[in-house]
Amino acid sequence: MTGGVLYVVSGPSGAGKSTVIKKALDKVEGFTFSVSYTTREKRPGEIEGEDYFFISEEEFHELKEQGEFLEYAEVHGYYYGTSKSFIKEKLDEGFNIVLDVDVQGSLNIKKEMPYDSVLIFVVPPSYKELQKRLMGRGTENEKDLKKRLEDSKWEIQRMEEFDYLLENNDVPESVNRLISIIIAEQLKISRIKDGLEEKVDKFFKYDFS
Ligand SMILES: Nc1nc2c(ncn2[C@@H]2O[C@H](COP(=O)(O)OP(=O)(O)O)[C@@H](O)[C@H]2O)c(=O)[nH]1
Numbered sequence: 001m002t003g004g005v006l007y008v009v010s011g012p013s014g015a016g017k018s019t020v021i022k023k024a025l026d027k028v029e030g031f032t033f034s035v036s037y038t039t040r041e042k043r044p045g046e047i048e049g050e051d052y053f054f055i056s057e058e059e060f061h062e063l064k065e066q067g068e069f070l071e072y073a074e075v076h077g078y079y080y081g082t083s084k085s086f087i088k089e090k091l092d093e094g095f096n097i098v099l100d101v102d103v104q105g106s107l108n109i110k111k112e113m114p115y116d117s118v119l120i121f122v123v124p125p126s127y128k129e130l131q132k133r134l135m136g137r138g139t140e141n142e143k144d145l146k147k148r149l150e151d152s153k154w155e156i157q158r159m160e161e162f163d164y165l166l167e168n169n170d171v172p173e174s175v176n177r178l179i180s181i182i183i184a185e186q187l188k189i190s191r192i193k194d195g196l197e198e199k200v201d202k203f204f205k206y207d208f209s
């Protein structure tokens with residue numbers, strides 16, 4: 001696998017990002033997940049240092065002042081940030097990295113960061129289904145649930161700015177779709193790195209007259 005690529009997954013709360021990422025990462029080699037910092041509460045079943053680093057707002061602002069975040073945002077009323085040192089360390093080790101980041105953070109990574117990045121937007125089949133999944137997950141209080149559903153209305157509008165749209169109807173199908181996106185991009189990036197794309201262009205420009 002060619003290393004050094006950031007695969008940035010985004011989409012409304014409840015769309016199925018974590019579910020699809022976790023299952024896909026079990027099936028590919030040379031990939032690691034970027035564990036973010038967050039100030040939101042840990043959900044039942046979430047593991048410190050695997051799902052997130054759960055920290056206080058004071059600790060978050062301290063890390064921000066120290067320049068520890070590659071990017072950060074306030075999302076659905078909580079703070080989230082990507083560890084700069086983690087990203088650098090894993091890229092140096094030749095890994096590709098999957099990140100789960102909000103819409104604005106994803107677009108910032110694409111536009112501002114000096115890395116190869118691929119942006120993938122995960123959507124549920126309908127708003128109704130999103131409501132059903134979020135309520136079914138049962139991890140948000142009434143206020144947070146309402147805010148996340150409200151936020152999904154503008155998040156969905158930004159999907160066109162992403163490289164890929166992944167409609168998450170059936171989990172196994174979505175996992176295969178994410179893996180096929182990764183394989184396609186890996187091939188494309190390794191061909192460019194091997195100069196093959198360049199050769200192909202030269203060949204087609206060859207004057208046959
Ligand atoms: N900008 C940014 N967003 C993040 C980061 N980590 C998680 N998020 C986003 O924060 C939002 C809320 O994440 P979470 O509380 O886990 O809720 P979920 O979307 O329901 O899984 C999601 O859109 C995540 O993609 C981060 O490091 N930076």
Ligand SMILES: Nc1ncnc2c1ncn2[C@@H]1O[C@H](COP(=O)(O)OP(=O)(O)O)[C@@H](O)[C@H]1O
Nearest residue numbers: 013014015016017018019133137168169170171
């Ligand atoms: N394709 C799917 N069909 C039905 N339920 C799903 C599907 N994908 C995820 N879910 C469920 O929907 C809820 C939200 O999934 P999750 O991965 O936490 O989303 P996100 O990380 O985008 O907030 C979870 O309870 C999960 O089990």
